[in-house]
Amino acid sequence: MxxxxxxxxxxxxxxxxxxxxxxxxxxxxxxxxxxxxxxxxxxxxxxxxxxxxxxxxxxxxxxxxxxxxxxxxxxxxxxxxxxxxxxxxxxxxxxxxxxxxxxxxxxxxxxxxxxxxxxxxxxxxxxxxxxSPKAFGRYTAEGVQPHHDVLLLGTGTGEAPHVAIADALLSAGHRGRVAVVTGVRTRGDVGYAKAHRDWEQVHSDYQYHVLTTREPENLEIAHPRFIGKEYLQSAWSSGRLFAKLDWTPSPATTHVFLCGNPAMIGSPHPSRLPIKSGMVARLQDAGFRIGTTEPGSIRFERYW
Ligand SMILES: Cc1cc2nc3c(=O)[nH]c(=O)nc-3n(C[C@H](O)[C@H](O)[C@H](O)COP(=O)(O)OP(=O)(O)OC[C@H]3O[C@@H](n4cnc5c(N)ncnc54)[C@H](O)[C@@H]3O)c2cc1C
Structure with missing residues (x-):
């Protein structure tokens, strides 16, 4: 302590x-x-x-x-x-x-x-x-229509804006699917578990999932449910994310938000080459695009 x-x-x-x-x-x-x-x-x-x-x-x-x-x-x-x-x-x-x-x-x-x-x-x-007297940033749900699907992927406290965006969409009667998926070390490392579960009870098209890297099933090979460390990138590539969601996000209907650790985002950075190991490259391979607010959009917020 x-x-x-x-x-x-x-x-x-x-x-x-x-x-x-x-x-x-x-x-x-x-x-x-x-x-x-x-x-x-x-x-x-x-x-x-x-x-x-x-x-x-x-x-x-x-x-x-x-x-x-x-x-x-x-x-x-x-x-x-x-x-x-x-x-x-x-x-x-x-x-x-x-x-x-x-x-x-x-x-x-x-x-x-x-x-x-x-x-x-x-x-x-x-x-x-x-x-600060004014809020700032372009990481918003601009362009998201009520029937669009929205996938909000974050690491750790990268969940924070997703709580706000999900709340705003659900409060406005969003009709498309909304899913928040957060990667953390252990299941206790999340701040809004109860709010997410409450929303799941009320909104049938809302889902919340936590991916972990330090729980026994992530670390102990002898564990009956051993799955190894689950990162957003590996869960996307293996298809485990889609199995959890029971839905394969399509660029024709889905907006994807990425927030938190830059390694997860792997975003093109003005001073660096694109990181192929991140989510942006995977999403681009699947037909999603940076720089649009149309369906198929990738938006990201790097925390450092
Ligand atoms: C637009 C934006 C929004 C942000 N929102 C949040 C938020 O909602 N919650 C939040 O906790 N942080 C958030 N951050 C990060 C935050 O601004 C600080 O960088 C962070 O709290 C560390 O501040 P510090 O002065 O203690 O560390 P510093 O002395 O500034 O050290 C920075 C270093 O800390 C590490 N770091 C920064 N953020 C994190 C983090 N979240 N988890 C683990 N390591 C980190 C990185 O290695 C970074 O290089 C946000 C950053 C940006 C750019």
Whole structure:
């Protein structure tokens, strides 16, 4: 269990004045996964399901002791550390907005420690933080018609925008199939299992599936249901994904969304060659296309 590091002396006024939102609820499905709910002082502008906002905390905000203090060591203490986060739920009112986020504590082994997430994990109810006044991003369901099929594939917290998009589609009476499939280490590493199961009860064309890589059936060859590590890419290539869905997504009717780990997406990156091992290459081989909002579209959001 990570330990809370003592906060430094009070932040300078300039940094505090940027804090424009209050934590209203925190749920931690695991020590390294958090559903964070915040209420902003002013309504958030430009929100559409799937979009992100910036979250920020001063470099001298309390931090859990998973690592060395990152940016705080090199930046002035008043410096705001900001990162992008997909909004997983959005509840607007005239006066303010309530937003929910699904956030992973980054704890990678590298010389460069994570900066913001150890501070986000030290937040408590009533803590103040910065939320960008406008939502941003093109990872939305633009062009999806009520009869289209929608397949939302994510790794880890890449599920966050899919929760928002699925909720928006189902609430609007979507008639086509909607499926959220999330790849995680263990079944406990998801934040919205209950919401998905509730939607499955109410919407006959909604499905939620979790693929794991660290459960006994993934690791123990002697396990009666041994299947090896299940990645979205391997589940697509082997056809296991279609068997789970009982449906083979067709580019004539289906929009595919990919979010999270860049290795899963394998997307063309301006500075790199396309990664053939990712989902984009597989989808393109099946006739799906980047750069359209028509059926057959591939949309993706890389988290790093
Ligand atoms: C548009 C957009 C939306 C995003 N939405 C979310 C979200 O909803 N939830 C969320 O947890 N993160 C999300 N991220 C990632 C987030 O912005 C931060 O990069 C992440 O929280 C790490 O911040 P940090 O300062 O602690 O790490 P940094 O000090 O910035 O270290 C970055 C490194 O952390 C690793 N990393 C980044 N994100 C993750 C992750 N999710 N899981 C595992 N390793 C990671 C990568 O190795 C990356 O190089 C999003 C990123 C983008 C670009």
């Amino acid at each position: 990570p330990t809370l590091m003592k906060s430094r002396p009070a932040s300078p006024r300039r940094s505090q004045s940027k804090l424009n939102a209050t934590v209203t609820a925190i749920r931690k499905p695991t020590d390294e996964l958090m559903v964070l709910t915040v209420r902003t002082d002013e309504p958030i502008l430009n929100y559409t399901a799937g979009r992100s906002v910036g979250l920020g905390l001063p470099a001298n905000a309390p931090s859990i002791g998973v690592s060395t203090p990152g940016e705080a060591a090199t930046k002035p203490r008043s410096k705001m550390i900001r990162r992008s986060y997909s909004v997983s739920a959005f509840r607007p009112s005239q006066a303010d907005s309530e937003l929910e986020f699904l956030i992973a504590l980054v704890n990678h082994e590298s010389d460069e420690p994570p900066h913001l997430t150890p501070r986000l994990f030290a937040l408590e109810v009533n803590s103040r933080l910065f939320v």
